[in-house]
Amino acid sequence: MLTPVVDEDGAPFWEYAARGELRVQACAEEDCGELRFPPRPCCPRCQSFAAEWRLMSGRGRIWSYVLPHPPLLPGYAEQAPYNAVLVELAEAPRIRLAGNVVAAPDAPLNSVDPARLRIGAPVRVAFTEIDGLAVPRWLLERG
Known part of the structure; x- marks a missing residue:
């Protein structure tokens, strides 16, 4: 990673x-x-x-996403297909954060079926620790 x-x-x-x-x-x-x-x-x-x-509220929407095939970095090969998203923050629509949509904060990058991703889908932030840093990830909101 x-x-x-x-x-x-x-x-x-x-x-x-x-x-x-x-x-x-x-x-x-x-x-x-x-x-x-x-x-x-x-x-x-x-x-x-x-x-x-x-x-911030930690809420936003998927502004854009991609499913890299094949993964560009060898360290991600086992997790393909995974998603990379840009999330537009609810209270600051001009601010977009890069990350991944996952099923749970500590879930692998490929834990969400790519068919569930949509531009405009509501998400909320969740944090997971990676190498001593709390990294933001995104969870799909229901609805």
């Missing part, structure tokens, strides 16, 4: 994830408040360096 690389700008994201919280960086300027992901030092809207981390 690939382990995410934690840098200075993104470190708070991983610290909150370890607590089971999905947070997104936001501009802390009173007149701005722009949400941004991936994390970076400067607001793309007003160029302020003031930032805070806002708690």
Whole structure:
């Protein structure tokens, strides 16, 4: 498995994830408040360096997905076919997080039948530990 690389700008994201919280960086300027992901030092809207981390609901929808055949990395061959998704966050539709839809937080990447995936399908975040990091994954919501 690939382990995410934690840098200075993104470190708070991983610290909150370890607590089971999905947070997104936001501009802390009173007149701005722009949400941004991936994390970076400067607001793309007003160029302020003031930032805070806002708690998200953890809900979203599948914006796009792909089923890699064959897997591009040998370490994923045993789990094929698996999905890779972009999830649009409910409270921040311009922010999309990459991940996988799984049947349970610790389930393998191929635990969801690809036929169940649809653009627009509602999902919610769940975290699993991989190499000491709490990594967000996505669970399909009923309905």
